[in-house]
Amino acid sequence: MDTQTLIYVIVGATFALYIGIALYTRAGSTSEYYVASKGVHPVLNGMATGADWMSAASFISMAGIISFIGLDGSVYLMGWTGGYVLLAMCLAPYLRKFGKFTVPDFIGARYYSSTARLVAVICVIFISFTYVAGQMRGVGIVFSRYLEVDINIGVIIGMAIVFFYSVLGGMKGITYTQVAQYCVMMFAYMVPAIFLSMMLTGNPIPQLGFGSTVLGSDTYLLDKLNGLGTELGFNIYTDGTKSTIDVFFITMALMVGTAGLPHVIVRFFTTPTVRDARKSAAWALLFIAILYTTAPAVAAFARTNLLTSLPGVSYAEAPSWFKNWENAGLVAWLDKNDDGKIQYGPGAPFAGAPTFDKTPGEHGERQVTNAPTPAATELYVDRDIMVLANPEIANLPGWVIALIAAGGLAAALSTAAGLLLVISTSISHDLLKSTLMPNIGEKQELLAARIAAAVAVVVAGIFGIYPPAFVAQVVAFAFGLAAASFFPAIVLGIFSKRANKQGAIAGMIVGLAFTFAYIVYFKFINPSLDTAEHWWFGISPEGIGTLGMIFNVVVTYAVSMITAPPPAQIQELIEDIRIPRGAGAAIAH
Numbered sequence: 001m002d003t004q005t006l007i008y009v010i011v012g013a014t015f016a017l018y019i020g021i022a023l024y025t026r027a028g029s030t031s032e033y034y035v036a037s038k039g040v041h042p043v044l045n046g047m048a049t050g051a052d053w054m055s056a057a058s059f060i061s062m063a064g065i066i067s068f069i070g071l072d073g074s075v076y077l078m079g080w081t082g083g084y085v086l087l088a089m090c091l092a093p094y095l096r097k098f099g100k101f102t103v104p105d106f107i108g109a110r111y112y113s114s115t116a117r118l119v120a121v122i123c124v125i126f127i128s129f130t131y132v133a134g135q136m137r138g139v140g141i142v143f144s145r146y147l148e149v150d151i152n153i154g155v156i157i158g159m160a161i162v163f164f165y166s167v168l169g170g171m172k173g174i175t176y177t178q179v180a181q182y183c184v185m186m187f188a189y190m191v192p193a194i195f196l197s198m199m200l201t202g203n204p205i206p207q208l209g210f211g212s213t214v215l216g217s218d219t220y221l222l223d224k225l226n227g228l229g230t231e232l233g234f235n236i237y238t239d240g241t242k243s244t245i246d247v248f249f250i251t252m253a254l255m256v257g258t259a260g261l262p263h264v265i266v267r268f269f270t271t272p273t274v275r276d277a278r279k280s281a282a283w284a285l286l287f288i289a290i291l292y293t294t295a296p297a298v299a300a301f302a303r304t305n306l307l308t309s310l311p312g313v314s315y316a317e318a319p320s321w322f323k324n325w326e327n328a329g330l331v332a333w334l335d336k337n338d339d340g341k342i343q344y345g346p347g348a349p350f351a352g353a354p355t356f357d358k359t360p361g362e363h364g365e366r367q368v369t370n371a372p373t374p375a376a377t378e379l380y381v382d383r384d385i386m387v388l389a390n391p392e393i394a395n396l397p398g399w400v401i402a403l404i405a406a407g408g409l410a411a412a413l414s415t416a417a418g419l420l421l422v423i424s425t426s427i428s429h430d431l432l433k434s435t436l437m438p439n440i441g442e443k444q445e446l447l448a449a450r451i452a453a454a455v456a457v458v459v460a461g462i463f464g465i466y467p468p469a470f471v472a473q474v475v476a477f478a479f480g481l482a483a484a485s486f487f488p489a490i491v492l493g494i495f496s497k498r499a500n501k502q503g504a505i506a507g508m509i510v511g512l513a514f515t516f517a518y519i520v521y522f523k524f525i526n527p528s529l530d531t532a533e534h535w536w537f538g539i540s541p542e543g544i545g546t547l548g549m550i551f552n553v554v555v556t557y558a559v560s561m562i563t564a565p566p567p568a569q570i571q572e573l574i575e576d577i578r579i580p581r582g583a584g585a586a587i588a589h
Contacts, residue, residue: 302387
């Protein structure tokens, strides 16, 4: 069976599985739609949380960015992993005990204000749509290459799949679909990684192969990669170029942003008890660690294969994988010196992403119409394809290539479904039921949730067709927005009895507005100024959420101190959620 047929069979089988699960577990009540009736086993919830959290950014884009920027890419590993630990151990149990299964619901109840709830709903929508844009972009990338359709058509197909099982099944359907998607995702990620590790180092464990010598030599893999890069003029792979302050701020933004992500927080309400929520958090951390400890190895393997297979090769002799991804519009070559060979080095070969002419070039290549840049490099490779193209670059069997396609789709669809559920829940439960229309019945609320999810799918697809950046960068912006808006309100809501509604509302507005404005200014209004010398204190847009978080905390405390304290019952509630059940009162010694 040829590779393309295998792709259709394996991807089609996984889609049939997801749709079958959605039909079998379709939600019939708001409890099933919002929190799966709080009946999910901790191990299964841990797998679903892992799938929900490990998005297209983790599966498709993270290793791709690390393969291009080397050590600087460690901010994604440290930030996202550390953030999950922070959420699971320090926040989730308290939120679960509080009993409100959405972030706006928690904020509305804790800060005794429908205005605070409304601000939180706006924050949820901002964050979730920014995040889901990256997922839909990831879906489009996978479809464009493996199903041989235009990337925009790929996004539309992904929209249809997500619409079906998120609108029909709600949290119940999404949870069990995500369990299946986690299994597909991890099998698809680990099998190529094991193959590549054995091919390059002889070690079947990628995490160990990453630090091993190249097969048949005494040279370590990373030393070889450093040498290959410097020969072509790149920075040393194991050296970083980002400033210390930017690394710290990006890592912190990703970390606290993770702890404020509404679609991950809601997963801890699907277990029967608080104790089960803690167990599922531990299981999820184990399941997440499998991918995150493998990603640096996959990045190094991909970079090594790229630098040894293309530079200096004539276009006529370029490997088939290059032309496959060129046809998908995610790889491009511009012959600047008319020698017919692929020259690769630092810098951009032309202005922005490739824009192709319909007529082929002199060597049969897809002609790029973008204006060339002064850099001598001729090759454009979209960072988001490195994990997906890795099996093809290494000439792995067709079934492995088909598997990586199914895994990439599973990663993007699982997180997209979780985000769309959060958006629909925020609108139907937090905005309509809790604020604007408190007298609507359960059936009307469920209908409103499904209509909101359908509208959200369409908007998410538009963002996927017109993405603002690479998948991991888009997701990093979402984490920054979560860090600047939700995280301080959640933490102060749990651990500070003095924080009040006026402070929380002002803090969220200031944090979100500042962070959003900073990102939009440098990424859309003046992208030419998006360099370290123009950033505030040398902090990039990816890390500005940390500064927004600081502004949020300062404003919340300042406003809280000059306004009335929370009511006595709210202060007692805060005290209660921090005391484990059955602990009893404190005694003197």
